[in-house]
Amino acid sequence: MAAENAHSVKLNSPYQKEFVIHPRLPYVNGIFDLGPNTLIASHPPHGRITEHLHDHLHHMHIRYGFEIPRQPLTGFDASALEVAMLVKTAHRVDCNPIFVDRGPGSEGICLKIAGQDVHWVHNEEVGKKATKLYESTGRRLPKGYYFSGFRTSDVDEREVWYYSREELLRAIGHGLRADQHFQATWREPRDEPIEPYAVTICLSDSETYFHTFFQLQPTITLGAF
């Protein structure tokens, strides 16, 4: 028994259990033909682009880059990544896979972990978690907005998918840089443009206490990055 415990990690505080992720400007230019510093952009219905979820409806793109630095990932055996977006109550938002490059036809090339593309599934618990974390520091959700939450999923985007610590360490390597895209659209489709608005994002994971909030602006403020 003593030998089994010899390599176990003792944590003095739950706050030592962290899965650190840093927001960045987008890394890959041009996926879905969005310019290099375009974080929020609304489009009318347009032609088909594979992986674009709402191209036939009025929609608003939401995107950012992120960096997962090399880190020990101590204190947990497996985790699902989480993201929540503060969007208007009249809208739903859906996630694309995580992109690491631009492919033909404005498509993205997906990040693979454990041999499969990283996808996302809606998760209302993540939305509630983001709300609680946001409001725990004195902030209040603006009226008419809610946090729409997601966890990493199987490729069918129906079940939460937890990556083992080893799978995550292999994917992160000496540091992982990638982009995330979403599209918001009317919950009940209507023939009306979506006026672009700032979107607050929360990144976290299912197992640790780490989380970070940041805001995406339709027009970037120089000096903010």
Add this chain to the structure above:
Amino acid sequence: MPNGFIPLSGDLLGHRLDPATGKVEAEIVWVRNENRPTGPAENAFVLVEPNGSGSRARYISWINYFDLEYAEHRQPGRWALVEPAQSFRQDVQWQPFGWSQQQVVPTIGDAILDNLTS
């Protein structure tokens, strides 16, 4: 085909049911080919429901089976998955953004919005 109707084809993924009788009230179809400007776009989800002697169809914002599972969770007995999907083809009146007094479909986030408004 009656005037104003279009041929709609795709994959039938689910049904909206009358919970009392189990009778199919509407169908959820994933469109697999491009039909614009007279019909729905490739990859769109549409709801098809009877209207008089024919049927009418409109866009919904759903994107996959998860949305049907969510609807079934929100309204047990009201929704049923068709899995694996079946081939669907029907002539319909295409009304992309719906009609008056349409039944709103459950959409992810409904539970959170309930709490915001309660």
